[in-house]
Amino acid sequence: xxxxxxxxxxxxxxxLRVRRWRKSLHNYTAQSCIYCGKPSESIDHIxxxxxxxxxxxxxxxxxxxxxxxxxxxxxxxxxxxRQRFYDPRRAMAIRAWMDGDxxxxxxxxxxxxxxxxxxxxxxxxxxxxxxxx
Numbered sequence: 001x002x003x004x005x006x007x008x009x010x011x012x013x014x015x016l017r018v019r020r021w022r023k024s025l026h027n028y029t030a031q032s033c034i035y036c037g038k039p040s041e042s043i044d045h046i047x048x049x050x051x052x053x054x055x056x057x058x059x060x061x062x063x064x065x066x067x068x069x070x071x072x073x074x075x076x077x078x079x080x081x082r083q084r085f086y087d088p089r090r091a092m093a094i095r096a097w098m099d100g101d102x103x104x105x106x107x108x109x110x111x112x113x114x115x116x117x118x119x120x121x122x123x124x125x126x127x128x129x130x131x132x133x
Contacts, residue, residue: 021057029106034062034063035071035090035094036064042063044062046059046060046098047076047098048072057102061094077094089108089109089111090108
């Protein structure tokens with residue numbers, strides 16, 4: 001039996017392929033909304049389908065129901081800039097996602113989840129003296 005002769009479950013049930021694709025999008029972002037960081041329950045089209053957006057990985061991102069419903073068919077970047085939870089790092093992640101660079105997008109999203117405002121931890125073994133200008 002050759003590989004081309006095999007019948008795959010996804011060929012018999014196209015909905016299974018779509019379900020796995022949607023689940024993989026949520027797994028990329030650790031089930032968090034790409035806009036606000038809350039748990040994602042839906043898939044949002046960055047360029048809405050009503051404006052010609054396709055259902056492809058570069059145009060579909062995980063979003064919470066609140067963000068997805070509030071954004072509706074607005075331009076993603078114009079809508080996102082007006083939100084109180086706007087984060088330029090997330091905006092860059094969305095742009096990288098659209099450009100097909102998922103690795104950069106995921107790295108930027110990880111950067112938003114860490115708290116960079118904390119003071120650096122300095123061990124007692126290190127000599128650390130502030131330099132005066």
